[in-house]
Amino acid sequence: QSVLTQPPSVSAAPGQKVTISCSGSNSDIGNNYVSWYQQLPGTAPKLLIYETNKRPSGIPDRFSGSKSGTSATLGITGLQIGDEADYYCGTWDTSLNLGLFGGGTKLTVL
Amino acid sequence: QPQLQESGPRLVKPSETLSLTCSVSGGSISSNTYYWGWIRQPPGKGLEWIGSFYYTGSTYYNPSLKTRVSISVDMSKNQFFLKVNSVTAADTAVYYCARHWATTQEFDFWGQGTLVTVSS
Numbered sequence: 001q002s003v004l005t006q007p008p009s010v011s012a013a014p015g016q017k018v019t020i021s022c023s024g025s026n027s028d029i030g031n032n033y034v035s036w037y038q039q040l041p042g043t044a045p046k047l048l049i050y051e052t053n054k055r056p057s058g059i060p061d062r063f064s065g066s067k068s069g070t071s072a073t074l075g076i077t078g079l080q081i082g083d084e085a086d087y088y089c090g091t092w093d094t095s096l097n098l099g100l101f102g103g104g105t106k107l108t109v110l
Numbered sequence: 111q112p113q114l115q116e117s118g119p120r121l122v123k124p125s126e127t128l129s130l131t132c133s134v135s136g137g138s139i140s141s142n143t144y145y146w147g148w149i150r151q152p153p154g155k156g157l158e159w160i161g162s163f164y165y166t167g168s169t170y171y172n173p174s175l176k177t178r179v180s181i182s183v184d185m186s187k188n189q190f191f192l193k194v195n196s197v198t199a200a201d202t203a204v205y206y207c208a209r210h211w212a213t214t215q216e217f218d219f220w221g222q223g224t225l226v227t228v229s230s
Contacts, residue, residue, distance in 0.1 A: 035216035037157075044206055044223050045157065050216035088157055092215035097170045099147065099159030099215070 003028065004089055004102035011108040016079050020105045022072045022089030028100050032091045034072040036065055039086045039104075048087070049074060079109050112137030114207050114221035122201075122228050128194040132207030132221060133187075140165045140185050145210050147217070148181065148192045150203040158203075163190060164212065197228045 005023040012018040022034065034052045037045035047056055049065035052072065064075040072089055089102040118130035132146070139146050147162030161171040163181050171179055178195045194201055204223040210216060 033214045033216070035214075037217070044220040045217070046220075047216055047218050050211075050218070051214050056218070086156075090157075090215075090217065096173075098172060099149075099162065099170075099210075101149075101157040101159060104156040 003093075003100050004091065006087075006089060006102035006105045008103070009106045009108065011110055012079050013110050014079050014081060017075065017077045018079060018107065019076075020074045020087050020089075020107070022074070022102045024070050024072075024091065024100070026070060027095045028070075028091045028093045029067065029072055030070040032094055034065065034067055035090045036063075036072075036074045037088045037090060039088065041085070045088060076107070081109050083107060084109050112209060112219050114209065114219060116205060116207050116221045116224040118224065118226070120224065120226060122197055122226060123230050124198055124228055125196055128192070128197050128201060128226055128228070130192045130205055130207075130224065130226070131189055132191070133189050134209075135188070137209070137219075139183065139188055139190060143212055145170075145212055145215075146183075146190050147208055147210055149206045149208055149217070149220075151206070151223070152200075152203040160192065160194075160205075162210065199228050202226065202228045 036049035038048045039045045052067045053065040086104045113135045115133045122128045145162040148160040163169045180193045183190045206223045208217040208220040
């Protein structure tokens with residue numbers, strides 16, 4: 001069972017918006033940056049969001065990240081079929097010096 | 111941009127040791143900007159951080175695996191290694207090596223991953 005809690009699945013129609021939540025605690029999300037990863041079937045995870053709300057070069061602005069307290073959220077607007085993937089949140093527990101990932105959320109674009 | 115490549119046996123027998131190598135090109139593992147880590151993903155399941163090292167020699171491990179895992183480094187070859195002792199079927203997974211920032215901790219570059227199966 002993951003320390004960071006994500007919904008197992010979310011779905012929405014093409015062109016719509018979806019949000020994926022990631023819930024943690026004060027020792028992890030509450031006091032550290034959050035990152036988000038997209039994993040397409042059969043491929044390695046790809047960094048989507050870093051430092052909670054920043055996008056690496058090449059990631060469209062349809063993807064956004066935010067945080068409030070001990071929860072973080074990934075937002076995706078203008079959904080496309082190609083966005084169907086598993087999404088993982090990640091952070092670091094600085095008190096224990098360990099890496100943490102959420103259990104993953106499968107996005108279905110109907 | 112760095113490239114990371116995992117290598118090692120794809121099949122390991124129960125109770126034996128799983129050994130993997132991550133070869134890094136296009137970036138130095140002796141940089142003070144990054145940690146270098148291992149993550150695994152059992153078939154159909156989520157990501158699990160295994161452990162990471164920093165160029166100073168510090169290593170950090172997932173408490174759930176700490177007694178069976180070790181990460182070592184060969185700076186001269188720009189490689190780092192993972193060993194998992196006393197493996198069981200539960201250690202069957204795709205194993206990834208990845209780079210993460212020392213200050214903000216995101217994993218920005220990943221290897222393609224290698225599936226290791228534990229079976230007799």
